[in-house]
Amino acid sequence: MTKLIQLTDVSAGYNDTIVLRDVNFEINDRDFIGVIGPNGGGKTTLIKVLLGLLKPARGTVTRFDDASDGFIGYLPQTTQVDKKFPITVLDIVLSGLMSSRGRVYRYSRHDNDTAHQLLAQMGIGGLAHRTSKELSGGQLQRVFICRALISNPRLLILDEPNTYVDNRFESDLYERLIELNKKMAIIIVSHDVGTISYYVKTIACVNEYLHYHRSNIITEQQLADYNCPLQIITHGDVPHTVLQKHEHDHSHNHESHD
Amino acid sequence: MTDTVFELFSYGFFRNAFLASLLSSVACGIIGSYIVARRMVFISGGITHASFGGIGIGYFLGINPIVGAVIFSLLSAFGIRLASQRSDIREDSAIGILWSLGMAAGIIFIFLTPGYAPNLMNFLFGSVLTVSKTDLWMMLALTVLTVTFFSAFYHTILFISFDEEYARSHNAPVELFNYILLALVALAIVLHIRVAGIILVISYLTIPQTTANIFVSDLKRIIFLSIAISFIGSVAGLLISYYLNLPSGATIIFVFILVFAIAKTIRSISQRAGLKRAIRKA
Numbered sequence: 444m445t446k447l448i449q450l451t452d453v454s455a456g457y458n459d460t461i462v463l464r465d466v467n468f469e470i471n472d473r474d475f476i477g478v479i480g481p482n483g484g485g486k487t488t489l490i491k492v493l494l495g496l497l498k499p500a501r502g503t504v505t506r507f508d509d510a511s512d513g514f515i516g517y518l519p520q521t522t523q524v525d526k527k528f529p530i531t532v533l534d535i536v537l538s539g540l541m542s543s544r545g546r547v548y549r550y551s552r553h554d555n556d557t558a559h560q561l562l563a564q565m566g567i568g569g570l571a572h573r574t575s576k577e578l579s580g581g582q583l584q585r586v587f588i589c590r591a592l593i594s595n596p597r598l599l600i601l602d603e604p605n606t607y608v609d610n611r612f613e614s615d616l617y618e619r620l621i622e623l624n625k626k627m628a629i630i631i632v633s634h635d636v637g638t639i640s641y642y643v644k645t646i647a648c649v650n651e652y653l654h655y656h657r658s659n660i661i662t663e664q665q666l667a668d669y670n671c672p673l674q675i676i677t678h679g680d681v682p683h684t685v686l687q688k689h690e691h692d693h694s695h696n697h698e699s700h701d
Numbered sequence: 702m703t704d705t706v707f708e709l710f711s712y713g714f715f716r717n718a719f720l721a722s723l724l725s726s727v728a729c730g731i732i733g734s735y736i737v738a739r740r741m742v743f744i745s746g747g748i749t750h751a752s753f754g755g756i757g758i759g760y761f762l763g764i765n766p767i768v769g770a771v772i773f774s775l776l777s778a779f780g781i782r783l784a785s786q787r788s789d790i791r792e793d794s795a796i797g798i799l800w801s802l803g804m805a806a807g808i809i810f811i812f813l814t815p816g817y818a819p820n821l822m823n824f825l826f827g828s829v830l831t832v833s834k835t836d837l838w839m840m841l842a843l844t845v846l847t848v849t850f851f852s853a854f855y856h857t858i859l860f861i862s863f864d865e866e867y868a869r870s871h872n873a874p875v876e877l878f879n880y881i882l883l884a885l886v887a888l889a890i891v892l893h894i895r896v897a898g899i900i901l902v903i904s905y906l907t908i909p910q911t912t913a914n915i916f917v918s919d920l921k922r923i924i925f926l927s928i929a930i931s932f933i934g935s936v937a938g939l940l941i942s943y944y945l946n947l948p949s950g951a952t953i954i955f956v957f958i959l960v961f962a963i964a965k966t967i968r969s970i971s972q973r974a975g976l977k978r979a980i981r982k983a
Contacts, residue, residue, distance in 0.1 A: 515870070538864070541860055542873070
């Protein structure tokens with residue numbers, strides 16, 4: 444197995460607050476890891492450390508970067524961009540080639556064709572020349588998936604990909620991820636633990652500390668041992684679980700999940 | 702007052718004003734599109750007013766006020782960014798502080814300067830009809846610099862502006878580009894204070910761009926369309942101000958706003974008609 448990224452004794456946080464502590468974690472080729480944990484538990488911080496956006500306060504991050512086109516493809520949460528920014532869908536997708544094409548590069552016909560193909564595969568081939576303000580949240584999410592994939596990355600990181608996506612596209616997306624996993628490692632952050640545990644190979648529970656569970660089958664007792672309290676509710680084939688933090692009274696209405 | 706447009710070009714001041722309009726349309730078309738796209742209108746207003754402090758110090762020390770303004774605008778632009786990044790002060794609060802600091806410094810230094818500051822009004826309200834050869838050369842330099850930078854690095858600028866964090870995950874030099882672009886914004890503001898004045902310079906950087914954004918919503922197209930709108934509007938405003946004997950700066954801005962209002966109306970009517978057509982078809 445080829446190692447892609449290794450975290451050794453990593454602690455990270457913001458200002459004077461430590462969010463992640465003593466994390467030892469490695470990502471290998473063809474991994475399919477679901478990252479779960481309560482809000483504020485450090486899931487996004489872990490992603491930022493992996494992407495090199497946040498320098499750890501302690502410990503080391505080693506990337507075994509083989510100088511491929513784009514080592515990591517990244518799908519952020521859509522909420523962080525200005526939807527009214529004047530940019531075309533085609534340009535958003537091409538921005539996924541930023542690190543491999545230099546600063547002055549003008550995109551080739553081949554790059555454009557690849558972008559069009561990806562958009563077509565995502566079922567939004569007709570939107571290439573629209574601008575971001577004309578898109579729905581779900582469409583923009585698909586554009587961002589194309590942006591993450593255009594560099595043919597070794598590792599694909601998806602941060603809450605199911606936030607804006609409708610149910611039909613969600614199952615499409617997971618099926619496509621299984622296909623992509625034949626070529627690349629995938630890390631998916633989600634609060635919908637039940638659904639992702641159905642697709643992923645392993646689970647990383649993040650709640651200040653990281654506990655790596657080398658299976659996609661996990662029990663409530665194991666989650667409690669990992670200090671990552673979860674309630675698993677099973678519905679037929681797809682187990683459904685609801686996250687729950689120790690301290691606060693959870694206000695989610697569980698009846699609605701029936 | 703009965704000169705034909707052709708005869709007007711025989712006057713040196715008019716030729717200069719025409720050239721100034723052309724250069725400012727290109728530089729402000731590009732920089733203004735960037736400002737509008739990144740929602741930097743307020744920070745641009747802050748830089749504009751902060752630079753008044755430099756003008757006041759320039760008068761007081763007897764140097765070219767524009768030199769003082771360049772220094773003040775760059776310091777305030779970087780100061781606002783650093784203050785909001787490195788401390789608890791939020792960006793809009795930092796803008797408010799530097800905005801008023803610059804104006805206060807300007808007023809005090811002009812008060813302390815012996816004698817009367819003859820073209821102070823020009824700095825407040827601008828006057829495209831009195832631009833000098835030196836002003837034109839400086840504007841030309843800025844225009845060439847801006848056009849070169851944007852055509853060389855267009856995509857990098859676009860991608861960083863759209864999604865900074867994503868650009869950072871691709872190791873793009875986000876901070877370097879942000880500072881270079883902020884410096885260009887500051888320089889564009891200062892050099893156009895001579896043309897439009899501190900009070901009105903923001904109009905060159907926002908109205909043509911917002912008008913263009915009614916019809917197109919891709920940064921590159923906004924840039925080209927706003928250059929055209931800005932040039933036509935400035936020249937039309939210049940001629941109207943000449944024949945009606947009105948202040949040129951304010952007249953040009955009225956033309957800009959008129960064009961904006963007409964564009965908005967046309968767009969609303971055509972959208973409504975399109976919606977009705979779609980309903981009939983369904």
